[in-house]
Amino acid sequence: MEESRRRRAAVAAVAAIWKRVQAVVSGRVALLEQATAALQVGILEEELRREAEQAAHKLAGCLGIFGLEEGSRLALQAEQALRAGAPLAGHQARRLAELVATLRRELEAAQRDSL
Amino acid sequence: MPARRILLIDDEEDIREVVQVVLEMMAGWEVFQARSGREGLNRATIHRPDLILLDVMMPGMDGPATLQALRSEAKTCRIPVVFLTAKAQSADRSRLDQLGVAGVITKPFDFLQLPGQVAGAAGWSI
Numbered sequence: 001m002e003e004s005r006r007r008r009a010a011v012a013a014v015a016a017i018w019k020r021v022q023a024v025v026s027g028r029v030a031l032l033e034q035a036t037a038a039l040q041v042g043i044l045e046e047e048l049r050r051e052a053e054q055a056a057h058k059l060a061g062c063l064g065i066f067g068l069e070e071g072s073r074l075a076l077q078a079e080q081a082l083r084a085g086a087p088l089a090g091h092q093a094r095r096l097a098e099l100v101a102t103l104r105r106e107l108e109a110a111q112r113d114s115l
Numbered sequence: 116m117p118a119r120r121i122l123l124i125d126d127e128e129d130i131r132e133v134v135q136v137v138l139e140m141m142a143g144w145e146v147f148q149a150r151s152g153r154e155g156l157n158r159a160t161i162h163r164p165d166l167i168l169l170d171v172m173m174p175g176m177d178g179p180a181t182l183q184a185l186r187s188e189a190k191t192c193r194i195p196v197v198f199l200t201a202k203a204q205s206a207d208r209s210r211l212d213q214l215g216v217a218g219v220i221t222k223p224f225d226f227l228q229l230p231g232q233v234a235g236a237a238g239w240s241i
């Protein structure tokens with residue numbers, strides 16, 4: 001009984017944290033969107049690439065912890081695609097843009113569900 | 116028996132919040148936070164925790180470098196360390212294990228399972 005109560009309290013507390021961090025999470029996805037837009041017109045600079053890779057890395061970690069496993073998986077793919085020394089061909093850049101768009105939709109759906 | 120004391124070293128605030136809440140609420144442990152390897156070294160020296168949860172990938176002083184620094188200090192060299200590492204780096208798992216840590220926990224983790232994973236690595240009962 002006590003363990004069950006503690007679990008419920010922890011779940012509620014993590015849900016409250018999720019509501020608080022949504023703006024930060026959304027900002028990280030926005031950074032990925034900025035990087036993929038630059039990539040598609042061939043002007044992705046190294047600093048933005050590095051920042052987007054780091055944002056994807058953080059998303060891969062935190063989204064899974066908050067139960068967004070698909071979002072975490074998409075973010076991990078984005079991180080791998082943006083890794084230094086991995087130049088992206090045209091079709092790969094388009095694939096990355098689709099992936100980030102799907103990630104945005106996953107996040108928006110999760111945000112609606114948490115309301 | 117006094118509550119177990121854990122130092123959590125991770126540069127990501129949302130991860131730190133979740134880990135602290137879950138370990139304190141579900142296991143009744145006391146959790147201290149540090150945002151960087153350098154801050155973690157200072158806090159480990161001050162608080163002398165029973166265990167350190169240490170993120171691998173951090174800007175500046177990363178997890179392995181922080182571990183090396185902890186091992187070089189008399190006050191902190193015996194504190195068991197559990198690495199937190201992203202799934203993408205799990206291929207380095209054997210390398211991390213060889214650093215002599217008590218365990219490696221992969222992110223993302225199921226937060227409901229985290230107390231059990233930490234207790235298992237530390238050899239504690241919950």
